[in-house]
Amino acid sequence: MRNPSPGYAITVRVEAPASAGATGGLVAAVQRAGGSLTALDIAESTHDRLVVDVTYDASDADHAEEIAEELARVPQVSVRKVSDRTFLMHLGGKLEVNPKVPLKHRDDLSRAYTPGVARICLAIAANPADARRLTIKRNTVAVVTDGSAVLGLGNIGPAAALPVMEGKAALFKQFAGVDAWPVCLDTQDTEEIISIVKAIAPVYGGINLEDIAAPRCFEIERRLRDELDIPVFHDDQHGTAIVVLAALTNALRVVGKEISQIRIAVSGVGAAGHAIIELLLAQGATDIVACGRAGAIHAGQSYDDPDRQWIAQHTNRSHEEGSLRDVLKGSDVFIGVSAPNLLTGEDIATMADDAIVFALANPDPEVDPLAAGEHAAVVATGRSDYPNQINNVLCFPGFFRGMLDSGAKNITQEVMVAAATAIADAVKPEELNASYIVPSVFDPVVAPAVAQAVRAAVEPGDGSAPGRTTPVGKVL
Numbered sequence: 001m002r003n004p005s006p007g008y009a010i011t012v013r014v015e016a017p018a019s020a021g022a023t024g025g026l027v028a029a030v031q032r033a034g035g036s037l038t039a040l041d042i043a044e045s046t047h048d049r050l051v052v053d054v055t056y057d058a059s060d061a062d063h064a065e066e067i068a069e070e071l072a073r074v075p076q077v078s079v080r081k082v083s084d085r086t087f088l089m090h091l092g093g094k095l096e097v098n099p100k101v102p103l104k105h106r107d108d109l110s111r112a113y114t115p116g117v118a119r120i121c122l123a124i125a126a127n128p129a130d131a132r133r134l135t136i137k138r139n140t141v142a143v144v145t146d147g148s149a150v151l152g153l154g155n156i157g158p159a160a161a162l163p164v165m166e167g168k169a170a171l172f173k174q175f176a177g178v179d180a181w182p183v184c185l186d187t188q189d190t191e192e193i194i195s196i197v198k199a200i201a202p203v204y205g206g207i208n209l210e211d212i213a214a215p216r217c218f219e220i221e222r223r224l225r226d227e228l229d230i231p232v233f234h235d236d237q238h239g240t241a242i243v244v245l246a247a248l249t250n251a252l253r254v255v256g257k258e259i260s261q262i263r264i265a266v267s268g269v270g271a272a273g274h275a276i277i278e279l280l281l282a283q284g285a286t287d288i289v290a291c292g293r294a295g296a297i298h299a300g301q302s303y304d305d306p307d308r309q310w311i312a313q314h315t316n317r318s319h320e321e322g323s324l325r326d327v328l329k330g331s332d333v334f335i336g337v338s339a340p341n342l343l344t345g346e347d348i349a350t351m352a353d354d355a356i357v358f359a360l361a362n363p364d365p366e367v368d369p370l371a372a373g374e375h376a377a378v379v380a381t382g383r384s385d386y387p388n389q390i391n392n393v394l395c396f397p398g399f400f401r402g403m404l405d406s407g408a409k410n411i412t413q414e415v416m417v418a419a420a421t422a423i424a425d426a427v428k429p430e431e432l433n434a435s436y437i438v439p440s441v442f443d444p445v446v447a448p449a450v451a452q453a454v455r456a457a458v459e460p461g462d463g464s465a466p467g468r469t470t471p472v473g474k475v476l
Helices: 022-032 061-072 085-090 106-112 117-126 128-134 158-176 190-203 216-227 235-255 271-282 306-314 324-328 369-373 396-406 413-425 446-457
Strands: 005-017 036-045 049-058 078-084 140-145 179-184 206-209 232-234 263-267 287-292 333-336 356-359 378-381
Touching: 005 022, 005 036, 005 061, 005 085, 022 036, 022 049, 022 061, 049 061, 061 078, 078 085, 117 128, 140 158, 140 190, 158 179, 158 396, 158 446, 190 216, 206 216, 206 235, 206 396, 216 232, 216 235, 216 271, 232 235, 232 396, 235 271, 235 333, 235 356, 235 378, 235 396, 235 413, 263 271, 263 324, 271 287, 271 306, 271 413, 287 324, 356 369, 369 378, 396 413, 396 446, 413 446
Parallel strands: 140 179, 140 206, 206 232, 263 287, 263 333, 333 356, 356 378
Antiparallel strands: 005 049, 005 078, 036 049
16 A cells, blocks of 8 residues: 655646646546645646646655656646655755854954964863863764664665765754764774774764664774763664653553563664663563564573673563564564564454554564554554654754753763653643654654753763853953
8 A cells, every 4th residue: 555755755847738627637647646746836827838836745766756657648738847855855965054153354253263263272272171162062963874774774885874864963953953963984894983983072062873783883882982071872772762662651651551561572683672672671671572583582592792692681581482473472562673564464463452563664664554553552653654653853852952961971771761751751641642652753842851851860970061161251
């Protein structure tokens, strides 16, 4: 079944006769081809001809082309141009740099640049902590990737990863006022990545690691957290885990179950799966079985990967073996962060009553959400065209806002649980239902609430809000 999406928004400019039925024929053509018409605009008009922009959503690139071809088959209609609106949005990139200070005359230049800037340089040289107060550092995050695990696209490299990192930076600014910048590295060597990030760290108040494949991402994050004095956050791990915990908190409220009493099946033991399991255990989950490609992970096997070995030692207390389908039977919750189309609606039917399904593989989930919804009480995906979108944008802007404001370095389990609780509580009790377990990504309450929760949960002594360390007007 086709599900048109704004991700495949197309505008076709056509020329048609200026008759009463011309536009109706265009509308009918889009409908016949299964598209979703979003706009019909007259671009030009004469006494006998119209130029019309037909805008529609398609389900994929092939479907978009089919609809354009159907429009071309309308009698007396000719297609002038087909424009992909998603590509148009990305032309020239999605970011720019603008100065925050006026540069209108010689006095402005003398203070912003030479000679006045030398005084600021000397102040920072004398007291390096002043960099947080006198430069962009206090509000800037590096979005770092090597392009090895981009979305569900795989190892496509740093240049192809750049549009995602640009989008991430735009979301930081839009939702939390954080200035973020893409740093796409043309290396997939662990030591080289660590060295580069350490070298650029003086510019930034935080590091957001993104789309780096497991297991290298674990070592990179661990080392950078140990060796840098700013927060390091791998969003694919911890951002996903925080939003999953928030969604699960509310889903359990809907079905009336407790996290300590449920059985959870997890598909995927990479970066996201590992972090989700860690955070759920920290929040009181006691019965988790995780599955990789070969089936259930359990302590009866030995794994070369230490992170997978950790999962084996801390989950699957009954040493269950078998496939994902075997593990799923009788489970209260399914969390998928793996691959598309692994399960069917019939598989979901084998779960416990009032089951919860989080099928988060993107863009195609582990199970069709509509099929899952026939048997589960609550269904969530990572997609925006279904209810209950589990999207990391609910977390990372506010999370970094709180970390930057506090000046803290350490990201603890307590800080992450606090962020998840803030996201869950952004859904008011009177709003909560099976189709609304997480707030909208556009809810203006979310990022400030997460930031406040993070600031409150930071360990005492881990950092302090940026303050004045060099007296104003001091002569250097």
